[in-house]
Amino acid sequence: MKYTKAMKRLEEIIGDIEREEIDVDDLASRVKEAVELIRVCKNKIEKAELEVKQVVENFEEEALQEEKSGEE
Numbered sequence: 001m002k003y004t005k006a007m008k009r010l011e012e013i014i015g016d017i018e019r020e021e022i023d024v025d026d027l028a029s030r031v032k033e034a035v036e037l038i039r040v041c042k043n044k045i046e047k048a049e050l051e052v053k054q055v056v057e058n059f060e061e062e063a064l065q066e067e068k069s070g071e072e
Contacts (some may be wrong), residue, residue, distance in 0.1 A: 003044045011035040 013034045018023045022030055 001040055003055055006037045006040045006044075010034055010041070013037075 013030050017027075017030070
């Protein structure tokens with residue numbers, strides 16, 4: 001599931017809960033769904049952070065190598 005789709009669904013569930021539009025019989029299943037969506041979003045954010053960190057580290061290493069080769 002895409003991050004934006006998960007966030008949109010999570011916002012819908014939260015909105016329904018805040019407006020008290022969820023029947024008590026459905027509340028537990030909606031909360032479980034919300035928790036799973038939060039996990040999905042958290043995992044995607046963590047993965048993206050790791051990928052960005054890796055890209056930045058690679059860029060810094062390349063820049064350092066270019067700087068060293070330019071000094072020679």
